[in-house]
Amino acid sequence: MKKIVIDACTYSNFVRTKSFWILERLFKNRLTMTYLVKKEIEKGFGNYPQLRVLNTHIEEGFIEIISELSEQELSLMTNLPRGLSDADKSCISVANGRKAIIASDDENVIKEAKKFGISLIDTVEIIFMAVQKGLLECSIGNEILDKMGKEANFQTKIRLNCDRLKEKQK
Secondary structure (H helix, E strand, C coil): CCCEEEEEEHHHHHHHCCHHHHHHHHHCEEEEEEEHHHHHHHCCCCCCHHHHHHHHHHHHCCEECCCCCCCHHHHHHCCCCCCCCCHHHHHHHHHHHHHCEECCCCCCHHHHHHCCCCCCEEEEHHHHHHCCCCCCCCCHHHHHHHHHHHHCCCCCCCCHHHHHHHHCCC
């Protein structure tokens, strides 16, 4: 199965709402993060102390840190738009070079990744997958999305259609 390269925003959505367990269960042994994303998250430790759990997630093997990029990955980074952070560029470069999936909600990352045909997954899709796999009830999925809006500044108007999901599960 393909590795998942998670960006800072998506990681933060789940950690700041105490929902990281969803990522653990869905993507066991597949979750990766570049060292540049790790640095970006560490910058937020002062404002968001709950992000300090990153070190535990790394030590316990829930997230693999990609500490070195290949020459091709570094080259691609230099050719990506200036408007992207180095962390975002590293996600695109690594996912492209290693045929991985990017977990991101950043419109600019998504736009650039699509140009390379990189597979993507966003926070709502992750919550939806968790409901489909029976890890949580649909209503709880919507509660988590609401909590992400309040506690992690995650902006989405999308809600899971619980009635439709129930019909499909019959």
